[in-house]
Amino acid sequence: MSNSKTIAVDGMGGDEGPSAIVPGLAIALERQPDLKFLLFGDEKQIDPILEQHPKLKAATIVRHTDIAISMDEKPSAALRRGRHGASMWLAIQAVKSGEASVIVSAGNSGALMVMAKIVLRSMPGVPRPAMAAIWPTTRGQSIVLDVGANIGAVATHLLGFAVMGEAMARSVFGLKRPTVGLLNVGVEEAKGLEEVKEAARLIRESNLPIEYGGFVEGTDIGKGTVDVVVTEGFTGNIALKTAEGTANQFGAFLKQALSSTLMSKLGYFFARAAFQAVREKLDPNNNNGAVLLGLNGIVVKSHGGANAQGFASAVSLASHMAGNRLIERIAGDIEKMQLLQKEEK
């Protein structure tokens, strides 16, 4: 039995390691005082920081290990070195054993995916696990998947992503009937990749309770045209990082323009609260946490560059999904999908 209030944490991941993670856990605990943490990593680094947060210390069990996966280690090398011993591996293992309901890591994405797949394995019937990102939109937030767990996808993989993304949108956003769209180069039925067109047919003909919103284009992601955007992992990763780059670029242009004249500096002075609000809305630290879906356990990947605030967002997201029984929802939906596919045959 998993304890839905206990979160396993890879204490050594991310650019700043325990010095961002431990204060991040303290912030998450402030928000949700009933959380418990199983924290894996080097106690020599963790304990001194933990001492500064007595409430957190009381809610946390530290499990020591000397092995930490570095951010630039190749997944294959990470696996050889870290299998059975690294903080990341042990944290995932805690979900498998049922000690924790969900694992959060800010570490090496590739290593995390490989280890998670080995330890937790795919849920029965899931064609492929997928990495889902929460994307801020003008309407609120959407889920985009796959953003890089796989390279390449056939139509049945995309159907699986749609089912898992829809379950996540119900769980995370509390929507009854989230809308699901397929990312394509045009909204007309005849356009785009064969796999995407075939996936559209599968979704329409599946009779699954999916509110299918048709094809969507790149511009629709930021608009929030649909709640769940389904795409293959290569394209999804490029889209996610292109959006990140564009937001940075916009910020850089604005900064430059606002410091160019006395008038604009004065303007910035008066409007700084507004700029702060926009920055926060687009700050990856406030929209932090991609989720690896389709395994027998929830794996949340925090941005490697996340600060304490950012890591706390990822932890809150993780606890939210665990509390909403995301795994059970996905299992139910995947079962429906399989039954319908069998009927078709």
Added chain:
Amino acid sequence: MSNSKTIAVDGMGGDEGPSAIVPGLAIALERQPDLKFLLFGDEKQIDPILEQHPKLKAATIVRHTDIAISMDEKPSAALRRGRHGASMWLAIQAVKSGEASVIVSAGNSGALMVMAKIVLRSMPGVPRPAMAAIWPTTRGQSIVLDVGANIGAVATHLLGFAVMGEAMARSVFGLKRPTVGLLNVGVEEAKGLEEVKEAARLIRESNLPIEYGGFVEGTDIGKGTVDVVVTEGFTGNIALKTAEGTANQFGAFLKQALSSTLMSKLGYFFARAAFQAVREKLDPNNNNGAVLLGLNGIVVKSHGGANAQGFASAVSLASHMAGNRLIERIAGDIEKMQLLQKEEK
């Protein structure tokens, strides 16, 4: 012999048709008084607007046709109806016949690509034509291709895109040794799609005078890490439109935040020139014009929603490329590519 100062114009394309196009030509002519235009379309709509621009009228020959391709017409239907008669078709034909050096249209992209391929045909040795977009970056501008002329690409197609994009960067940006990168999900050699890894090998081993910058990620596009970003058309189109959506979103957030309090409104008042500068920098009308490369003639696609200013940008880009003999540059580079490939065998 093509007249490098004469530009063929599809007078009926775009959301606003002649009422944006004709004033757009007038603006382009102000900037470059030696341009001449061959303008195809409905003279009943064109002539009254042309009357308001006497200088433009003197530099323009209007060729009447009743047939105009609509923005939402399927390419196959557009071809059936417009072959040999539509303003778009006739404007392309003027490049083929040598009356004009380049064609500009704000019309239906799909129809334009199909017609251009039929009329102008691929240059000898070009594996596939590609649509290249000019992308504003924090460093200046880059070229991204293919943004949607093709769906799917093998390694040799990507090599061809690299060669054509590099020639365009020399022509449009005046760079001697533009850098070229391949869009991928990571910068490590082992990552990504097989086609992309194979294209990297082809570029490295080709001995072509390409300044190869390795793999780049989505975030690198906006940074301007390389001058030319090469990718397959589906992904390129999604990236382009995702960036457009993100920029719109950023603008919407900012607008909302700046009108939220009295202080922020005051700030906007003082800094409005700065906001205007950012808006102009990111305005698609000021970075307007995607270019279809690899045909026996240059085809410039203006954004369908471009206003007069936007259409003028596309015309200036077109005349610039014609003046810099882009076609000859590409032909030379493609020939080198073929010779090297033969040597390899």
